[in-house]
Amino acid sequence: MTIRIQNLNKYFNHFHVLQNINLDIQKGELIALLGPSGCGKTSLLRIIAGLEQPSSGKIFFNDQDISDKTIRDRHIGYVFQHFALFKHMTVLDNISFGLRVKPKKERLSPQAIKEKATYLLEMVQLDNLANRYPDELSGGQRQRVALARALATDPHVLLLDEPFSALDTKVRRELRQWLSKLHHDIQLTSIFVTHDQEEAMEIADRVVIMNKGNIEQIGSPKEILDGPANDFVYHFLGESNHISIGERNFTFRPHEILVSIHDPKQGYFQATAIDIRPLGAMTKIILQPQETAYTIEAHIPNTTLNLYKLVKGDTVYFKPIMDFEI
Numbered sequence: 001m002t003i004r005i006q007n008l009n010k011y012f013n014h015f016h017v018l019q020n021i022n023l024d025i026q027k028g029e030l031i032a033l034l035g036p037s038g039c040g041k042t043s044l045l046r047i048i049a050g051l052e053q054p055s056s057g058k059i060f061f062n063d064q065d066i067s068d069k070t071i072r073d074r075h076i077g078y079v080f081q082h083f084a085l086f087k088h089m090t091v092l093d094n095i096s097f098g099l100r101v102k103p104k105k106e107r108l109s110p111q112a113i114k115e116k117a118t119y120l121l122e123m124v125q126l127d128n129l130a131n132r133y134p135d136e137l138s139g140g141q142r143q144r145v146a147l148a149r150a151l152a153t154d155p156h157v158l159l160l161d162e163p164f165s166a167l168d169t170k171v172r173r174e175l176r177q178w179l180s181k182l183h184h185d186i187q188l189t190s191i192f193v194t195h196d197q198e199e200a201m202e203i204a205d206r207v208v209i210m211n212k213g214n215i216e217q218i219g220s221p222k223e224i225l226d227g228p229a230n231d232f233v234y235h236f237l238g239e240s241n242h243i244s245i246g247e248r249n250f251t252f253r254p255h256e257i258l259v260s261i262h263d264p265k266q267g268y269f270q271a272t273a274i275d276i277r278p279l280g281a282m283t284k285i286i287l288q289p290q291e292t293a294y295t296i297e298a299h300i301p302n303t304t305l306n307l308y309k310l311v312k313g314d315t316v317y318f319k320p321i322m323d324f325e326i
């Protein structure tokens with residue numbers, strides 16, 4: 001299913017929440033809508049689902065204008081942050097629910113429903129938990145059941161609104177990898193809302209960066225990271241240092257820096273290491289350059305520097321290796 005969003009606007013009273021949104025999504029693509037809180041991601045997703053009406057503009061599924069269709073006629077699978085499973089039903093019954101409540105003429109036989117639900121359970125790797133109740137599952141397992149339930153009715157489009165944001169970091173990371181693989185296998189056109197750039201970059205084929213109801217940039221994770229379209233995108237995508245030394249202005253990410261404890265070479269500036277913190281495979285060093293009032297943050301791979309020798313107050317020499325001019 002391809003999706004086209006054309007000149008879409010949404011007002012809540014006088015508040016212009018979505019401002020002339022245009023977006024083309026290819027068949028089988030996984031798109032992440034990424035942006036700060038309140039930028040309109042969920043509103044856009046709800047309009048695509050048919051849960052909310054746009055103030056103007058059109059939505060096409062496979063070139064067919066579905067703007068006036070109900071959520072039911074759009075064949076959407078929807079997973080929310082807190083997806084409510086039915087507490088009194090087993091995992092298997094939760095997954096098969098959408099199949100069991102179909103109108104009689106569309107409904108599969110009880111045996112076929114059970115087989116399909118079992119197949120979906122295997123797909124989300126929970127076949128050993130078929131007879132558990134939602135209260136007996138971890139948060140991550142519950143979201144996988146929610147996804148299987150959303151897929152049960154063969155949706156044409158899968159919409160996921162921050163599905164992993166209530167889970168802890170480790171589980172989120174596992175589920176991201178799992179979702180990526182699942183998406184690769186089933187190739188269902190999917191839209192994933194998140195405010196977490198790492199999540200978006202890790203799972204999406206293309207990322208749509210939103211800000212205050214506008215699309216700032218659309219591109220693959222690499223295109224966006226290598227070529228942020230503007231100041232907003234650059235700063236949204238992560239921490240950055242800004243310093244002026246003499247006539248020169250530098251803007252660079254914490255990892256875009258070389259740090260040396262030895263004598264300066266050409267292009268290096270002198271600084272004092274005022275804080276040193278381990279960050280796993282990297283070490284974070286806060287530097288106070290000699291020539292500026294502002295500190296800078298450097299993330300240095302542990303393998304590239306004789307860091308064990310470095311202590312607070314030491315003199316070091318640094319050189320930005322990428323400077324980004326806006």
Ligand SMILES: Nc1ncnc2c1ncn2[C@@H]1O[C@H](COP(=O)(O)OP(=O)(O)OP(=O)(O)O)[C@@H](O)[C@H]1O
Pocket residue numbers: 012017035036037038039040041042043044195
């Ligand atoms: N039903 C509503 N009535 C009035 N204003 C609304 C309504 N729904 C959303 N808004 C406003 O529209 C803006 C966009 O909200 P939306 O939920 O789409 O943002 P978001 O990017 O998904 O944010 P978050 O990441 O915090 O969920 C916000 O300022 C919000 O307060």
